[in-house]
Amino acid sequence: MSRIGKQPVVVPAGVEMSVDGNTVTIKGPRGVLEQSFSKRITVRQEGTEILIERLDDSAQARADHGLYRTLINNMVTGVSAGFTKSLEIVGVGYRATKKGDDIELLLGYSHPVLVKAEDGISFDVPAPTSIKVHGIDKQKVGQVAANIRKWRSPEPYKGKGIRYEGERIRRKLGKAAGK
Numbered sequence: 001m002s003r004i005g006k007q008p009v010v011v012p013a014g015v016e017m018s019v020d021g022n023t024v025t026i027k028g029p030r031g032v033l034e035q036s037f038s039k040r041i042t043v044r045q046e047g048t049e050i051l052i053e054r055l056d057d058s059a060q061a062r063a064d065h066g067l068y069r070t071l072i073n074n075m076v077t078g079v080s081a082g083f084t085k086s087l088e089i090v091g092v093g094y095r096a097t098k099k100g101d102d103i104e105l106l107l108g109y110s111h112p113v114l115v116k117a118e119d120g121i122s123f124d125v126p127a128p129t130s131i132k133v134h135g136i137d138k139q140k141v142g143q144v145a146a147n148i149r150k151w152r153s154p155e156p157y158k159g160k161g162i163r164y165e166g167e168r169i170r171r172k173l174g175k176a177a178g179k
Contacts, residue, residue: 009049016028037071086165094160096128
């Protein structure tokens, strides 16, 4: 039995769940999320808990058991509290500014980079060297943050670039180390 899959998902107050065939819909104060799941898995609600069970003991069903429990837990967390990914900008002249719903990045290119906010994603720029990506879908928040980071990944010699908050960059010594 999957150690993660057998744990029930606790539903906080204000969050509703409905199952329609192989689709779970979670509604909360921040929005609505929908996820289809495998036919090897059953999802049901008992009181304030969501239980995820597998129908057989095949390898794929065992893998899906923990996966769908985690996806449903992320959906419940997203519609109730939301997700945030923080990015730091390191480098002389590198900065971010908010332009309406989008952000504009100055990253040493000859032109500014405009990053558009996708559906369900919002940006916050508390400082010129800090970006916060907010949303209810954990996967989408992480993907948008990764796409922003891709514009100028941290380099190993000076550490300049866009990094996740708290990320450690392995530094190389450079030419002076060879002498």
